[in-house]
Amino acid sequence: MTTTWFITGTSSGFGRLLTEHLLARGDRVAATLRRPEALDDLRAEHGDRLWTAPLDVTDTERVRRVVDEAFETLGTIDVVVNNAGYGVLASVEEASDGQIRRVIDTNLLGSIQVIRAALPHLRAQARGRILQVSTAGGQTTYPSLGYYHASKWGIEGFCETVAREIAPFGLALTIIEPGAAPTSFGTSLDIAPPLPEYENTPAADTRQAFLGGHFPVPNNAEKLTEAMIDLVDSGATPLRLPLGPDTYEDVRAALTGRLAEHEAHRDVAHSVAATPAR
Structure with missing residues (x-):
């Protein structure tokens, strides 16, 4: 059975890989990107199974x-993939107002608006x-990625809410x-000029x-792409899917640390209740 996908940010990275894999197996893809000509090779090969629009x-x-x-x-779109996004490499003091606005507008507000636009059709x-x-x-x-994190933590909180609202x-x-x-994520980072005060800091x-090419890159992009497609094919609908040993271990450490800190404040949390717990 042919599946129809709508994907943002398809000029490179996971968006491009998803588009290639899906077309190769016979699916239809509505691919959006800033420069549609970047997919001319795929359009020539796959014809009207690839629909593109500048976005x-x-x-x-x-x-x-x-x-x-x-x-x-x-007519019908089965899967909407919010993929468009990028990162800013800067400490909180180093980034310009324009850099901050762009990463929030793209990763957070852009993703929100794609979901809002798609929901009436999906319903x-x-x-x-x-x-x-x-x-x-x-x-x-991670230090120097604070504004990227602001956008991603924001969209994850939004999406948790959406998932509960649309389940009915x-x-x-x-x-x-x-x-x-x-x-292309690492090479497309928006980099702010460094402040000397932040030398020799995290x-x-x-x-x-x-910048030196030393950031660990332990995952296979093709396998990551296949895992996303396999998830849809399986029919499983988890709220989150961690992909990669780095994601699994880093997120596990963060969650474990937050839970331990949370538990440490149990008594003071309960102490401010209108009726103290017995």
């Missing part, structure tokens, strides 16, 4: 028009699912948390790891 997800009105057009043209179909591509950085943190309609949402893989260590 910058920071343009909310354009998001609505493109999503509406995709559903109107293709009308009474079926469908959303994959929100996040990262380990949606639940843990027979719809599902899964947050995908890929670990580091050899995609923020500088992360910056140097990225």
Whole structure:
């Protein structure tokens, strides 16, 4: 059975890989990207199974028009993949206002608006699912990526809410948390000029790891892509899917640490209740 996908950010990275894999197996893809000509090779090979539209997800009105057009043209869309995004490499003091605004507008607000635009169509179909591509950085943190984390923690909280709201309609949402893989993410980072005050700090260590090519990249991008497709094929609808040993271990450590700290404050938390617990 042919599945129809709507994917943002398909010019490179997981968006491009998903598009390639899905077309190769006979699915239909509505691919959005800033420069549709970047997929001319796939269009020549796969014809009308590939529908493309120019889209910058920071343009909310354009998001609505493109999503509406995709559903109107293709009739049914089974899976919406929110993939468009990028990172800012900077300590909290180093980033410019423009850099902060762009990463929030793209990763958080852009993803929110794609979901909002798609939901009326998915509800009308009474079926469908959303994959929100996040990262380990949606639940843990690394110095010099604070604004990236702000966008990813934000979209994960939003998506948890959405998943609960849409379940009564027979719809599902899964947050995908890929670990580091050899995609274009590291080379496309928006990098702020360093402040000398941050030399020899954890923020500088992360910056140097990225710029020097020393940041660990333990995952296979093709396998990560296949795992996303396999999830949809399986029919399973977990709220989150961690992909990669780095994601699994880093998120586990973050959750374990937060739980331990949370438990340490049990007594003071209960002490402020209007009626103290007995």
